Amino acid sequence: MHGRLKVRTSEEQKALKQKEQQKKLLAYHMGMEKILSTRKKDSYDLESLQISASILSSNPDVYTLWNYRKEVILMKIEESKQDELEGEEKLISFLESEIKFTEQCLPENPKSYGAWHHRYWVLLNHPKPNWTNEFALCTKYLTKDDRNFHVWDYRRLLVNKIGITFDHELSFSTERLNINFSNYSSWHYRSTLRKLDSDCVGRELDLVKNAVFTDPGDSSAWFYLRWVLSNPTINVQAKIELLNDFEQLEELEPDCKWVILGKCWLTGSLDLTANKYLNRRVDFYKRLAVLDPLRKGQYVDYLKIAEKKT
Structure with a gap:
């Protein structure tokens, strides 16, 4: 009818889209041919x-x-x-x-x-690169998308060029994590800033523990936690306290596989001769095989190893 806009059908829209794509493809091929x-x-x-x-x-x-x-x-x-x-x-x-x-x-x-x-x-x-300007660009892009690992890598290259202090970058990483704990790139960047020692490992453990308790289902902080737990400066008592914390977290999140995995990491790094920890790990792997069926084969293999030691 007069005065009404014609609405294209899906087939017409599809044909127009294909025609536009073909035009772009032709222009691309012609352009590449000219350049080469x-x-x-x-x-x-x-x-x-x-x-x-x-x-x-x-x-x-x-x-x-x-x-x-x-x-x-x-x-x-x-x-x-x-x-x-x-x-x-x-x-x-x-x-x-x-x-x-x-x-x-x-x-x-x-x-x-x-x-x-x-x-x-x-x-x-x-001849005269403006590295400071590049650093500001990194901050700009990470503000838009703090998961852009390309920018994190680029920022790491710039740190040495500009001479940015370790404390500055650590504070920046903490700031981004406080905004969004679910950030693999920021956790990874943090792990590249320094080697953990007895002076700082406790603070890192507190930070990542806060993250996993805030969102137990998010995997990014759990991977960082595993890295922290691999540090030899963490004493057995701290691991036992964290294990007790996970027991409480499990009561709130009984079906969260990451909580059970965290308990596996902890009991595996404690005294392997203690049967009470080995027996508990056997139970953990059995539960994981149910909670995470896609990786059931992996847990069954772990279970066989644990059962041999009991």
Whole structure:
């Protein structure tokens, strides 16, 4: 009827989507063909460089194009060496535009290996890199998504470049974890900052214990707890106290496999000659085989080992 917008059917929408995808695919193939046909060791084609930017802006995971741009940068570096008056200034200008370009690509895929690796490579070849600015960029992206392990890795590379103190990074990690305990990347980053010793292992144990009690079903903190428990400076009494805490937690969360696994780790690292701990581990594995049927075979194997020692 007149005055009404025509609503496309699902088949029409599907056909239009396929047509659009085909257009993009054709443009991609034509662009790649153009770039590869002009790719040389001693010179580059400006149009091809621009085409590579257009493709990477919508798909920053095309490694071939990042490598192509690296080749162009290496040519620019050689050119700068020939120009003693303005060579470095021109090179810096070119590299700064390349750094800005990677930042344009990251919103399309903030977890792009190619984009982050290229950005760092450019900075390593920059005569006057602004590492402080990069550190601020990391904080910005981690505020948006604190699980982006690419940014955590990038941040770790920058720490040594800038000379950021250990206390600063530890505080930053604690801040992110307090916002979101369910953060594998932040827990892992924390484990890379220092080696646990008798002075700090107690604080780390308290922090991760708070996390597992807050959300017993979240696996990220449990993996960190296992790492902390592997430290030889934790004494038997502390492990026994934690085991008692888990007994209380189990009353609240009787079907949580992580609580039972935590008890397995603790009893396994206590006195293996004590039959009371071995017998309890046998019971734990039997329960895990029921609670976590996908890994039943693993628990059955553990159960056989435990039963041999009893």
